Amino acid sequence: MDFFEKKKGLFVIGLLVGLGAAILAYFGNPKNMAFCIACFIRDTAGAMHLHSAEAVQYFRPEIVGMILGAFCLSLVNKEFRSMGGSSPVIRFVLGFIMVVCALVFLGCPLRMVLRMSAGDISAYVGLIGFAAGVYVGVLFLKKGFSLGRAYPTKQGNGYAFPLITLFAFILVLAVPQLFAFSEKGPGSMRAPMLASLVIGLIVGALAQKSRMCFAGSLRDIFLLKDFSLISIIGGIFVVMTIFNIATGNFKFVAFGPVAHAQTLWNILSMFAVGLAAVLLGGCPLRQIILAASGSADSVVTFLGMFVGAAFAHNFSLAASPAAAATAEKAASIGGPGPNGKIFVIFSIIVLLAIGFWGQKKESTEA
Numbered sequence: 001m002d003f004f005e006k007k008k009g010l011f012v013i014g015l016l017v018g019l020g021a022a023i024l025a026y027f028g029n030p031k032n033m034a035f036c037i038a039c040f041i042r043d044t045a046g047a048m049h050l051h052s053a054e055a056v057q058y059f060r061p062e063i064v065g066m067i068l069g070a071f072c073l074s075l076v077n078k079e080f081r082s083m084g085g086s087s088p089v090i091r092f093v094l095g096f097i098m099v100v101c102a103l104v105f106l107g108c109p110l111r112m113v114l115r116m117s118a119g120d121i122s123a124y125v126g127l128i129g130f131a132a133g134v135y136v137g138v139l140f141l142k143k144g145f146s147l148g149r150a151y152p153t154k155q156g157n158g159y160a161f162p163l164i165t166l167f168a169f170i171l172v173l174a175v176p177q178l179f180a181f182s183e184k185g186p187g188s189m190r191a192p193m194l195a196s197l198v199i200g201l202i203v204g205a206l207a208q209k210s211r212m213c214f215a216g217s218l219r220d221i222f223l224l225k226d227f228s229l230i231s232i233i234g235g236i237f238v239v240m241t242i243f244n245i246a247t248g249n250f251k252f253v254a255f256g257p258v259a260h261a262q263t264l265w266n267i268l269s270m271f272a273v274g275l276a277a278v279l280l281g282g283c284p285l286r287q288i289i290l291a292a293s294g295s296a297d298s299v300v301t302f303l304g305m306f307v308g309a310a311f312a313h314n315f316s317l318a319a320s321p322a323a324a325a326t327a328e329k330a331a332s333i334g335g336p337g338p339n340g341k342i343f344v345i346f347s348i349i350v351l352l353a354i355g356f357w358g359q360k361k362e363s364t365e366a
Contacts, residue, residue: 004209007231013210014235020199021114021236022243024062027191031249032118032258034240035062035203036111037284038102042309042318043187047172047179050310055185061193063288064169065200070208070292071162079208082158084296087147090354091280091297095304097347098276098284100311103318104269104336104344106259108284109214109277112270113233117240118249120256122266129267130274134218137278137355141223145279145358150297158294161302186258208293213286215277258321260334265319265341272347279354317343 003009017035025034033039039056046057074080102108105126107115112130115123137145172179182188190196206212210232217229244250255261277283280301282290287305290298312318322334336344 005228007228010210010228010231011235013206013212014232014237015239016235017203017206017212017232018236018239018243020203022239024191024196024199025243025249026247027195028189029191029196030186030189030258031244031247032115032120032256033107033111033186033189034114036107036114037063037288038099038108038305038309039111039186041099041284041305042103042312043182045306045310046187046313047181048168049180050306051313053313054180054187055182056187056313057180057182058187058190059169059172059179060190061169061196062200062203064165065197065202066204066207066285066288067162067165067292069201069204069206070289071204073205073208074293077209080158080294082153082155082294082296083150084153084157084299085148086150086297088297088300090147091301092304092307093350094276094280094354095287095301096308096311097351098273098280099305099308100317101269101272101276101344101347102284103309103312104340105266105273106319106321109270109273110236110283110285113214113237114240115256115259117237118244118256119252120259121253122255122259122261122263125263126266126270129270130215131218132267133271133274133276134215134278135222135274136271136352137215137275138219138222140355140359141219141278143359145355147279147281147297147358150295153296157296161291161299204289204292207285207289211286212289213277213282215274215283216286218274219278255322255334260319260322260336262319262333262335265336265344268344268348269319269336272344272351275348275351275355279351279358315339 021035025031040060040063043058047059220226287298287301316339319336320334323332325331
C-alpha cells in the first residue's frame with residue numbers, strides 16, 4: 001500500500017497542508033483565514049465585479065493553484081476522468097447553499113479548523129453543527145440517497161475548467177485594471193502572488209492524492225468507523241496550533257477576530273454546510289479538486305458556490321464579525337442579519353427535502 005494512503009502518510013499530508021496555510025498567514029493572508037475556500041471564492045467573485053463589497057475583492061491565486069495542481073496530478077496518476085450528468089441543477093443549488101451558509105458562519109470547514117487552532121470557541125461550536133449535519137447526511141446515505149449516476153463525456157469537456165481558470169488568471173496578470181482589488185479589509189491582506197500560487201499548486205496536488213475532505217473525514221467515521229481521512233485534519237490542526245502559539249495569535253476566547261457570537265446561527269449554518277457537503281459527496285475543497293480532475297458535476301457545484309458567494313454579499317446574507325466598542329460605535333456581537341437567518345432556515349428545509357427526494361428516488365428505481 002502507498003505510504004500516503006495510510007494514516008501516518010495522511011497525517012504527513014495534513015502537516016504539509018497546515019505548513020502551507022501557516023506560510024500564507026505569515027506572509028500576508030489574514031491570520032484568522034490563511035486558507036479558506038469559501039473566502040477565496042468570495043474574494044475572487046468580488047474581483048470579477050460580481051459583488052460590490054469593497055473589503056473582499058481579490059483574485060485569489062490559491063484557487064488557481066489548487067485547480068492546476070489537482071489537474072496535473074490527476075493526469076500524471078491517470079485518475080483524470082471526464083464525467084458528468086448527475087443532477088446538475090440540484091448540485092448547483094447545493095453548492096449555492098453550502099457557500100452562503102459557510103459565509104454566515106464566516107468560514108468553510110477548513111477555516112473552521114484553522115479558527116479552532118487559534119482558540120476560537122465559536123469555531124468549536126460550529127463544529128457541533130457541522131458534525132450533526134454530516135451525521136444526518138449519513139442517515140440519508142444509509143437510506144440509499146443518491147444524486148444519480150455520472151456518465152463519461154468527451155475528454156475536452158474535462159479540460160475546460162482548468163483551462164478557463166488559467167485563462168482568467170492570465171487576464172489578471174496581463175490586464176489587472178479589468179479586476180477589482182481591495183485597498184482595505186481582508187481582500188487587501190494577501191501573501192505574495194507567487195507564494196500563493198505555488199502553495200495552491202502543492203495543496204491541490206496533495207488534496208488530489210489524499211482525497212482530503214472535511215465532510216468526508218467525519219462521514220467515514222460515522223458510516224464506516226474509518227478514521228483515516230481525519231488524520232489529515234489532525235495534521236493541519238497540529239501545525240496551525242503551533243504556528244498560532246508561536247506568533248501570539250492563539251487566544252482562547254469566546255470568538256476570534258473575524259467571527260461572531262451568535263451561537264445558534266454558528267450551529268445551524270454549519271449544520272447546513274455539513275449536510276450539503278455529504279449530499280454532494282464532498283466539502284467545498286473536495287468539490288474544487290473533483291472539478292479539476294474532470295467532474296463536470298463538481299464544476300457545476302463550483303459555479304453554484306461562485307454565484308452563491310456573490311449573492312451572499314449582494315443580498316446581505318453573509319454574517320458580519322463581532323466588533324469591539326469604539327468612540328463612534330457600540331460593541332457588536334456580529335452574526336447574520338434577518339436575510340441571512342431566513343436563508344439558513346430555508347436552506348435546511350431544502351436540504352432535508354433533497355435528502356428525502358434522493359432516497360425515495362432510489363427506492364422507486366429499485
